[in-house]
Amino acid sequence: MTxxxxxxxxxxxxxxxxxxxxxxxxxxxxxxxxxxxxxAYAIVPNDARWVLPEVDPLGGSEWxxxxxxxxxxxxxxxxxxxxxxxxxxxENILIKGVLEYLMDVRNDSAExxxxxxxxxxxxxxxxxxxxxxxxSGTGVAGSPWWFRGLQSILPVFGRLLPEIFFTGILAGEExxxxxxxNILRASxxxxxxxxxxxxxxxxxxxxxxxxxxxxxxIARKAHKLPRWRRFLLRYLYPLTMRILxxxxxxxxxxxxxxxxxxxxxxKDLYYRKPESKKMLKDxxxxxxxxxxxSGLMTPGTRVVWRALEIxxxxxxxxxxxxxxxx
Numbered sequence: 031m032t033x034x035x036x037x038x039x040x041x042x043x044x045x046x047x048x049x050x051x052x053x054x055x056x057x058x059x060x061x062x063x064x065x066x067x068x069x070a071y072a073i074v075p076n077d078a079r080w081v082l083p084e085v086d087p088l089g090g091s092e093w094x095x096x097x098x099x100x101x102x103x104x105x106x107x108x109x110x111x112x113x114x115x116x117x118x119x120x121e122n123i124l125i126k127g128v129l130e131y132l133m134d135v136r137n138d139s140a141e142x143x144x145x146x147x148x149x150x151x152x153x154x155x156x157x158x159x160x161x162x163x164x165x166s167g168t169g170v171a172g173s174p175w176w177f178r179g180l181q182s183i184l185p186v187f188g189r190l191l192p193e194i195f196f197t198g199i200l201a202g203e204e205x206x207x208x209x210x211x212n213i214l215r216a217s218x219x220x221x222x223x224x225x226x227x228x229x230x231x232x233x234x235x236x237x238x239x240x241x242x243x244x245x246x247x248i249a250r251k252a253h254k255l256p257r258w259r260r261f262l263l264r265y266l267y268p269l270t271m272r273i274l275x276x277x278x279x280x281x282x283x284x285x286x287x288x289x290x291x292x293x294x295x296x297k298d299l300y301y302r303k304p305e306s307k308k309m310l311k312d313x314x315x316x317x318x319x320x321x322x323x324s325g326l327m328t329p330g331t332r333v334v335w336r337a338l339e340i341x342x343x344x345x346x347x348x349x350x351x352x353x354x355x356x
Contacts, residue, residue, distance in 0.1 A: 054147075064161075115159065194262070202274045209279060213230065268334050
């Protein structure tokens with residue numbers, strides 16, 4: 031029986047127990063499960079494996095592909111480092127907000143054990159992400175300045191409005207998971223540097239549990255909320271998804287300035303072109319399914335999803351590959 035099937039037939043508490051047991055059986059240590067000092071994993075100059083694959087919006091752009099190979103390598107390595115930096119900044123908020131949430135759970139809560147497992151895993155993710163950034167030598171800043179400025183404010187929602195907080199967690203986890211899976215799927219054997227490949231493999235494996243928990247949490251809590259909080263969640267749910275998609279998936283202004291990427295290129299790649307609009311819709315197929323199942327998708331909120339250009343059909347199953355454009 032698969033984990034997905036087991037979760038579908040269990041109570042909420044039983045599902046969390048399954049996720050907790052999975053964290054015990056399959057877990058990773060940032061400095062044990064990545065051979066940092068293996069020469070095969072070293073970051074060396076002019077390594078063509080840092081050229082971005084076309085599945086990455088920047089890698090598939092005419093601007094990027096017109097660059098000399100040496101410059102493609104430089105920007106490609108920095109792009110991977112920046113994704114890692116954004117990842118750990120986001121997980122910093124997650125850890126602080128989860129600890130805020132746990133202050134109010136009962137002593138025998140199954141949530142406490144699972145979320146402490148998740149915090150442990152996210153700590154290792156932060157370590158491996160920052161170690162990669164350090165070894166890349168790129169000096170990237172990660173997320174936009176305004177998002178970094180909110181690092182001490184956003185975790186408070188873990189205690190005050192946990193359904194909004196975990197919506198934000200899901201809004202950050204889904205885009206980076208989608209992006210990393212696409213990159214791994216598109217990489218042929220030997221075409222991707224083994225260091226970033228291993229980091230992505232570990233992150234995807236453990237994030238599957240984290241995403242499952244966020245789905246379970248929202249599905250369970252949404253129906254039990256007071257009317258005003260359910261109304262607020264319905265409308266903030268798509269808005270949060272859209273805002274954090276920009277933070278996670280789009281290179282910041284600082285990054286573009288550092289690597290001399292024209293802003294027009296970024297706007298075309300991530301906002302204007304039909305392919306970019308399709309990519310944005312594809313990012314949130316799973317959370318649209320969750321919205322439908324949790325009673326968060328209403329005639330009124332469908333207007334918001336459409337206005338934010340993240341509407342579309344729900345996924346038929348978790349992590350369903352996006353259909354190709356017609």
